[in-house]
Amino acid sequence: MESGQPPEFLWQKTARGYARKIGGKVCEVWSEGGRLHFTPGFEGETNRLFRARDDLPAIERALSTDRIMRSAISHYRGLRLTESGPWETTVCFICSINNNIPRIKKMVQSLMRDGEVMPPEEMARADLAGLRLGYREKYLKATAKKAESIDWDALREADLHHARAKLKELPGVGDKVADCILLFGLGRLEAFPVDVWIRRAMEEHYGKRTLKQIHSFAEKKWGMFAGYAQQYLYCLARSCPLPSEGEYIE
DNA sequence: AGCCAGGGACCCA
DNA sequence: TGGGTCCATGGC
Numbered sequence: 001m002e003s004g005q006p007p008e009f010l011w012q013k014t015a016r017g018y019a020r021k022i023g024g025k026v027c028e029v030w031s032e033g034g035r036l037h038f039t040p041g042f043e044g045e046t047n048r049l050f051r052a053r054d055d056l057p058a059i060e061r062a063l064s065t066d067r068i069m070r071s072a073i074s075h076y077r078g079l080r081l082t083e084s085g086p087w088e089t090t091v092c093f094i095c096s097i098n099n100n101i102p103r104i105k106k107m108v109q110s111l112m113r114d115g116e117v118m119p120p121e122e123m124a125r126a127d128l129a130g131l132r133l134g135y136r137e138k139y140l141k142a143t144a145k146k147a148e149s150i151d152w153d154a155l156r157e158a159d160l161h162h163a164r165a166k167l168k169e170l171p172g173v174g175d176k177v178a179d180c181i182l183l184f185g186l187g188r189l190e191a192f193p194v195d196v197w198i199r200r201a202m203e204e205h206y207g208k209r210t211l212k213q214i215h216s217f218a219e220k221k222w223g224m225f226a227g228y229a230q231q232y233l234y235c236l237a238r239s240c241p242l243p244s245e246g247e248y249i250e
Numbered sequence: 251a252g253c254c255a256g257g258g259a260c261c262c263a
Numbered sequence: 264t265g266g267g268t269c270c271a272t273g274g275c
Contacts, residue, residue, distance in 0.1 A: 004256060093256075100255040100274055134271030139258080174258045195256035212264090234256075 001029075003231065003240045004101060006084040006092045006184050007049065009108040010117070021115035031243075048083050051187070056080065059225050063232070068205045072232035078243065081231055082184065086152040088117040089185030090170070093177040094139050107133055111140070120147040139172025146170055156186050163188070175211070183227040192218040192226040197237040205233075 001007045001018050011018040017030025017037075027042040029049070038046040047053070056078070064070045084092075095107040110131045111118055118126060123144035128137050147170070155163040160182070167178040179193035194202070194214055202208045208217050222229040234240070 094258095096255090097257045098255060098270080099257085099272080102275095103273060104256080106273095132272065134273095135258090135269095136271085172258065176257060180256070193256070196254090197256065210265090238256090 001082075003079065003235050004238060005082045005231070006089050007082050008101065009092045009095075009105045010084060010088060024114070024116075026115075050080050051083055054080065054189075059228050062225055063222060063229050065221070068236075069229060069232060072236045076232060076235050076240070076242070079231060079235060081189065081227055083187050084185055085117075086150075086155075086181060086185035087120060087147060089181050090143065090147065090173070090177075091117050091123075091140065093180040093184075094136055094143060094172045095133070096180075097136055097139075097172065097177065099136075107131070107136070120144040124148075136172065142171040143173065152186065155182070156188070160188060160190060164191075183230070189227040190219075190224045192222075192230050194230075195234075197234055198230060201233045201237045 001011060007018070011020045011029075014028060014030070016032070017028055019026055019028040021027070022042065022045055025039075025041075027039045027045060029036065029038045029042075029046055031037065036046070036050070060073050064073060091111055092104065092108055095104050095111075099107070108117070110133075111123065111128075113122065121144075123140060128141065131137070133140065150166075155166060158166070163182060163186070164175070164178045167173050167181055168175070173181070176193050176195060179191045182188040182191035183193060192198075192215060194211060199211075199214065202214045202217070206217060208214045218226045218229065
């Protein structure tokens with residue numbers, strides 16, 4: 001929830017966990033006694049958010065092929081990729097362009113109505129001037145217009161490069177943002193978003209410098225779990241917070 | 251005060 | 264295809 005993934009922008013910290021509105025109702029998630037708890041009625045949403053079907057031990061084993069990754073996995077034991085809605089994920093990462101996390105969160109919150117990210121139809125006609133979005137405003141408006149005709153579910157199954165190309169037709173969506181939408185919004189675990197932190201980590205730990213080198217290396221080395229490898233590297237590079245005592249969930 | 255931020259569009263060779 | 268340059272704004 002605090003590892004730079006979309007929930008960091010979409011959920012609010014509460015006394016015991018995190019909360020947001022889904023479908024007009026408040027959903028809260030928290031940990032207690034080493035178990036995950038959630039507001040009754042949100043089991044499906046919670047399972048999707050934390051990707052309950054991912055076999056973490058198997059993924060950790062598959063990625064434990066070198067010292068760096070073993071260290072990151074051991075340090076961030078229990079880290080999970082999250083899955084948010086594709087539209088809100090798109091909004092989050094258009095806001096992320098050349099931006100920092102505290103401000104991304106403020107910008108995403110400013111694009112919410114009644115506790116949820118405005119749907120495309122509403123964003124397309126909303127007056128976003130005054131929200132201090134910078135040059136991202138025109139990307140959001142233009143992408144909101146196009147987003148209504150996107151078949152998100154088709155992109156879950158499509159060939160990755162095809163899906164990536166389709167997403168890049170959206171204004172403000174380039175390679176990195178497309179990979180983030182694929183990974184965090186469409187459950188494509190093989191996607192490997194490369195931001196400045198991942199670029200630095202890949203050069204420092206694996207001697208890979210160019211984007212092409214990095215993607216080729218990641219695909220060969222981590223394959224269908226490259227997205228998880230990316231998140232471990234990101235948390236390591238950013239020194240993301242660890243769960244405090246009692247929050248850890250098996 | 252000034253560098254930097256989960257980059258993309260555009261132009262040029 | 265690959266490499267500058269510009270872009271709005273605020274966090275730290």
